[in-house]
Structures are given as structure tokens and as C-alpha cells.
Amino acid sequence: MTEVLVRRVDFGYFVRPAEETGTGYPRVEPCLGYLVDHPRGTLLFDTGMGSHPDVDARYRPHRAQLGEALAAIGTRPSDLSLAANCHLHFDHCGGNPLLGPTPVLVQSAELDVARGTPDYTLPELIEGSRFEAITGEAEVLPGVFLVPTPGHTQGHQSLIIRKSDGAVIVAGQSHDTATQDAADQLAWRASLDGHSQPLPAIPAWINALQAFDPRVVYFAHDRSVWTP
Secondary structure (H helix, E strand, C coil): CCCCEEEEEEEEEEEECHHHHCCCCCEEEEEEEEEEEECCEEEEECCCCCCCHHHHHHHCCEECCHHHHHHCCCCCHHHCCEEECCCCCCCCCCCHHHCCCCCEEEEHHHHHHHHHCCCCCCHHHHHCCCEEEECCCEEEECCEEEEECCCCCCCCEEEEEEECCEEEEECCCCCCCHHHHHHHHHHHHHHHCCCCCCCCCCCCCHHHHHCCCEEEEECCCCCCCECC
């Protein structure tokens, strides 16, 4: 069987302002997507940053557009069979309108909020995309799953790729950093071990992700990678 390959797509970076970082200082963050090369098709998870004068003034992005970012790893938008967004903020679905007829998979809860909430995202990113709404966990290619991981947004989802040696999880922004993810996984382990309370609160969906036996976890805004 041909092994599924997961490759990072670099869409550039932006500067998160101090009032959003919780540290009192601005932070430069990468904007990363992930390409899944599967024998049954090619899927792109997240499509880069959209553009608007107010967005650009606040986040000062340095962008790689969809075609440029894919070309850097030897792929074109026309090579894609599917796309998905972890959620619909401007920095995850900016390339959607450039996908043409490629279906974009998103949780129905996320799409409802994006369509019904002013200033949730850039309107042209919603209007110019061919969305296919899903509800809950879905196997979108053999061994490739979209799983709800709400928290950052109500309809956030992550991507799981089952491989022969365990699972690759493309977390999106379920956690901002590998360190945050590692802390939640360790708290999950402590709870499973019956460790005495109090313990940190962790998302209810951690159980579902751990059931896939993760071997590596990638993130949308952190170049670091979680491994066991």
C-alpha cells in the first residue's frame, strides 16, 4: 500500500498584537497549511491569509499566496481533490476563492456562525468558496478523518491521518502551540492514571484524538511539532 505523505505549506507570517498574546508583547506567528498526498486524492488543510486594509493594519502580514505556497512544494491548485479549513477566520481560509471547483469541507457549526456573524471573517472568503458542510466526525478519504475540536471557535475541526505506525494529527488551532498541546495530553494521561485531583481542565475531545494513537501533531501557528 502506498504510504500517505503529509507536507507543510508555508503561507507566510503575521504579527499578533500584544493585546492578543497574553504576554504584553507582540508575537510573530507562522501561517501554515498541510497537504495530504493520498492514493485516492490530494487534500489541502487550510489555505492561507485573506487580505483587507483593516486586517493588514492590525496583523501586518507577510503573505505567500496559494499558488506561490503550493508551487514551493511542487504542487498546483489544480492538483487538489479536496480542501478543508480548521475554521473560517481570515488566516485559515484566505486562499479558498482561488480553489475554483475544489470542494472545501468545513463543520456546519462553523459555517453557520461565519455566515451569520458580522465581522467574524472576511465576507468574500465565505461568498467565494465552494463549501461542503459536514457535521461531526467524517472520513473524507480512506483513513483520513475530520474531527470536531471546538474551543478556539465553536466549529473548529482537526485532521487525522491514520498511518501504519500511528496517526498524524493536523491540529489547526485547537492549540496555539505544541507546548499547550503537550500539556493537555499530559493532563489527559494523569487523569487516565487515576492521579489525585485537582488536575487541569482539558477539552472533552482529547479522548477522541488519543484513540487514534497520535505519533506526531502539527499546528497552524507553530513550527514546533509534538511527538510522544
